[in-house]
Amino acid sequence: MEIRAAITKEKGSLSIEKAELTEPKATEVLVKIIASGICHTDAAGIQGLIPWVKYPMVFGHEGVGIVEEVGSAVESLKPGDRVGLTFPSCGTCSYCVNGAPYACDRVNELFFSGAYKDGTYRISQNGKNIGSFFGQGAFADHVIVDARNAVKIVGVPDEKIKYLCSLGCGVQTGAGAVLNRCRPEPASTLVVFGAGGVGMAAVMAAKIAGCVKIIAVDVVPERLELAKEFGATDTINAKEVSDVVAKIKDITGGGAHYSVEVSGVPSLSLQAIQCLRRLGTAVVSSVTGPAEISVAIEPMLMNPSVTFAGLTEGASNPQVFIPRLIEYFKAGQLPIDRLVEFYPFEDIQKGFEDSHSGKTIKPILLFD
Numbered sequence: 001m002e003i004r005a006a007i008t009k010e011k012g013s014l015s016i017e018k019a020e021l022t023e024p025k026a027t028e029v030l031v032k033i034i035a036s037g038i039c040h041t042d043a044a045g046i047q048g049l050i051p052w053v054k055y056p057m058v059f060g061h062e063g064v065g066i067v068e069e070v071g072s073a074v075e076s077l078k079p080g081d082r083v084g085l086t087f088p089s090c091g092t093c094s095y096c097v098n099g100a101p102y103a104c105d106r107v108n109e110l111f112f113s114g115a116y117k118d119g120t121y122r123i124s125q126n127g128k129n130i131g132s133f134f135g136q137g138a139f140a141d142h143v144i145v146d147a148r149n150a151v152k153i154v155g156v157p158d159e160k161i162k163y164l165c166s167l168g169c170g171v172q173t174g175a176g177a178v179l180n181r182c183r184p185e186p187a188s189t190l191v192v193f194g195a196g197g198v199g200m201a202a203v204m205a206a207k208i209a210g211c212v213k214i215i216a217v218d219v220v221p222e223r224l225e226l227a228k229e230f231g232a233t234d235t236i237n238a239k240e241v242s243d244v245v246a247k248i249k250d251i252t253g254g255g256a257h258y259s260v261e262v263s264g265v266p267s268l269s270l271q272a273i274q275c276l277r278r279l280g281t282a283v284v285s286s287v288t289g290p291a292e293i294s295v296a297i298e299p300m301l302m303n304p305s306v307t308f309a310g311l312t313e314g315a316s317n318p319q320v321f322i323p324r325l326i327e328y329f330k331a332g333q334l335p336i337d338r339l340v341e342f343y344p345f346e347d348i349q350k351g352f353e354d355s356h357s358g359k360t361i362k363p364i365l366l367f368d
Contacts, residue, residue, distance in 0.1 A: 005123065005140035006348050007130060009056045011048040014349060019058075019125040023069070024144050025118075029077055030069040031085065031145060035342075036138040037062030037165035038351045038363040040196075040264060040286075045112070045133060046352075052112035057131040058123055060365075061087065062165040063138030064153070074147045082153040082161055085145055086168040086318040088135030090117060099320075101148075102313040110135055117146065134169075139348065141367050151322045155330060163337040165364050166197055167325050169313065171336055174201030174262055175325060176314015177285045178209060182258040186210035189252045191275055192232075194263030194286065195223040197339055197362040200230055202260045204334050207231030213252055217244060218263075220358055230335065248275040255280060262286045273300055273308055281307040285314070342366050 003021045006014055024030045042059040044050050063085040067077050077083065088110040089101030096104050104110065106117075114131015115121055121129040122144040123137060136143050151168075153161055174197070184190055190211045192202045195218035206214045207230065216227035217236045224235040234251050241247050249255050255277030261268050264286040272282040301308055314321070328334035339362040343351040351363035 003140050003142045005058045008046050019123050022122045024071045026071040026073040028071045028144050028146050029067050031065040031143050032068050033063050033065040033367050035064050035162040036060045036365045052108045057114050058137030059133040060138030061134030061136050062168040064161050064165050083150040084168050085136050086149045087313050088149045099317050167322050170197045171201040172316045173285050173314045174198035175205035176316045177260045177283045178202050178205035180315035181283050181311050184209045184211050184258050187212040188257040189213035191215040191256045191259040193217045193261045193268045195227045198262040203227050203230045203232050245274045276306045278304045283309045283311050285311045
């Protein structure tokens with residue numbers, strides 16, 4: 001079938017063009033996209049910062065839409081179902097089988113190469129294959145996805161489904177870093193470095209978890225004020241505080257129990273470790289450039305017995321965790337709708353610009 005898609009043919013390019021989409025294979029579904037979130041990971045891929053990405057590619061990995069057709073082996077979904085799309089996984093490696101698809105053996109290949117599990121493609125143009133980012137390519141009006149990475153949306157009115165795009169990646173990354181990886185005890189302390197969409201989700205999750213101190217660190221005053229409304233008990237403007245680590249230790253009485261780094265600034269990974277108290281845990285969940293840690297890492301970790309962890313997609317099993325996030329949204333505990341600005345699909349470049357400048361926390365593209 002013919003589709004309209006935003007295609008990146010070389011580093012830095014983005015053009016809405018017509019392309020061809022195949023029919024779904026046995027385990028796949030055809031989804032008409034209602035809305036698609038713009039994520040910093042898309043920007044990183046378009047700008048050539050992810051080494052596994054191959055062009056041409058249709059980016060977009062936070063789609064929500066309506067199932068129009070299902071493959072012969074799909075039993076979990078049917079035409080007419082509303083679905084949120086999330087990250088792909090093979091379903092057969094030991095990590096997937098044990099409920100940790102975020103750690104899938106084929107994660108780099110399936111996220112970034114543009115090919116599907118069988119090594120083939122679903123989008124083409126003039127006979128040339130075009131990749132689908134994260135097995136979605138959701139910057140298009142129709143997509144093919146494996147049923148594993150389509151989660152049914154239940155109990156949400158159609159007019160609100162468009163707000164749920166970021167549950168597929170950004171929100172499950174931030175909320176999952178807190179609820180699935182840190183698992184903070186009630187009355188513990190937690191620091192979030194970066195108050196963008198992922199960081200705001202982490203703040204909301206820390207409030208859900210019952211943290212007594214939730215500290216948001218950023219350089220944009222408006223975001224810090226908004227973080228307070230979502231549950232931050234304290235905020236730190238890193239442009240105005242000369243020693244952020246000392247400030248955190250002062251607020252927490254010796255150091256935080258947990259920290260989550262989602263700023264994308266490599267040097268803040270170091271601060272995320274340094275701000276911890278003994279037995280603390282720091283989780284890095286952002287796409288960053290290379291970083292050099294200029295002090296010995298061993299005494300930073302061994303002596304205080306802290307944990308420094310990397311994490312993909314919030315340690316989420318999407319078929320379990322996203323429905324849980326939807327329930328928090330319905331209950332008003334995860335007000336992600338307040339982070340959103342909508343853009344017509346044709347204004348995709350504007351959405352990226354506003355995301356990069358910080359004007360918009362979560363840009364979402366709308367399809368008719």
